[in-house]
Amino acid sequence: MSTVALPAASPAALNARLVANETVKELQLAWRRRAMLATFVVMSGITFLGIRLLIGGGHIVTPLLAATLPALLAYTIAQTAAQQGSGGIAEEINSGTLAQSQLTPASPQRQVLGRLAALAVEGLAAAIPLGLAFTLGYGVRYHLSPDALMPAALTVADGLGYALLIIALTVRVTSIGAITHVFGMVIQFFAGVLVPVEVFPHAIQIAARFLPTTLGVQALNTTLAGHGLSATWADGTLPWLIVHAGASLALGWVIFVRNIRRARREGGL
Numbered sequence: 120m121s122t123v124a125l126p127a128a129s130p131a132a133l134n135a136r137l138v139a140n141e142t143v144k145e146l147q148l149a150w151r152r153r154a155m156l157a158t159f160v161v162m163s164g165i166t167f168l169g170i171r172l173l174i175g176g177g178h179i180v181t182p183l184l185a186a187t188l189p190a191l192l193a194y195t196i197a198q199t200a201a202q203q204g205s206g207g208i209a210e211e212i213n214s215g216t217l218a219q220s221q222l223t224p225a226s227p228q229r230q231v232l233g234r235l236a237a238l239a240v241e242g243l244a245a246a247i248p249l250g251l252a253f254t255l256g257y258g259v260r261y262h263l264s265p266d267a268l269m270p271a272a273l274t275v276a277d278g279l280g281y282a283l284l285i286i287a288l289t290v291r292v293t294s295i296g297a298i299t300h301v302f303g304m305v306i307q308f309f310a311g312v313l314v315p316v317e318v319f320p321h322a323i324q325i326a327a328r329f330l331p332t333t334l335g336v337q338a339l340n341t342t343l344a345g346h347g348l349s350a351t352w353a354d355g356t357l358p359w360l361i362v363h364a365g366a367s368l369a370l371g372w373v374i375f376v377r378n379i380r381r382a383r384r385e386g387g388l
Contacts, residue, residue, distance in 0.1 A: 141233025189339045190311035193332035196242035197278030201285040262345035274335025280367025281331035287375035334360040
């Protein structure tokens with residue numbers, strides 16, 4: 120009896136399949152908690168609208184709305200990814216399934232890549248309805264062009280770097296829920312969601328640029344105003360955004376790997 124040997128999958132194809140499987144699993148879990156996500160979107164929209172009415176004396180100031188809406192969308196992506204990512208891995212730790220997942224062929228690094236991909240989809244699913252509701256509802260006009268794609272992608276990457284850092288801390292810190300909410304409030308206030316960063320004193324503007332999404336929002340506002348990528352590069356926003364997004368992802372990755380190894384060694388999973 121003869122046997123047919125199937126061609127072995129290449130390491131790259133195997134890694135891609137493992138990451139894709141993890142992404143699909145996380146998206147299925149995200150669909151189960153869709154009511155929580157919808158609640159977060161509605162509450163974010165109501166809070167944003169209430170602050171706009173408060174600042175405008177009961178009226179919506181369209182230029183102010185246009186200047187702060189990109190910050191709201193960036194904050195929604197970053198905070199959704201951070202909360203859902205942290206909550207998901209904390210639930211796995213408490214139930215013991217995170218320890219079981221270490222027995223699979225997928226390494227923790229591949230698993231977190233799949234988790235981040237799913238969180239990016241979940242964050243965009245939360246931000247897009249908010250963006251459409253405010254732009255169509257209040258007639259906000261932007262100069263849409265391909266130049267906005269690069270700042271938008273880097274802003275999402277920056278938000279995912281922040282979420283990865285929160286996920287990494289969840290493995291080690293028990294009170295991560297309170298920390299995540301405090302970080303979220305800081306980003307909401309200082310990264311341009313409530314008022315543009317430009318209205319703050321110069322020292323606070325500099326400090327705010329170290330926060331997630333701030334540089335991305337500034338670059339987005341520049342391109343959406345019709346000035347193009349060259350303007351974001353000339354004022355230094357785009358280069359620093361690239362550095363900030365890369366540093367956020369690298370820092371979150373290093374801390375995640377370190378904390379996972381330590382937890383496995385000490386039996387903390």
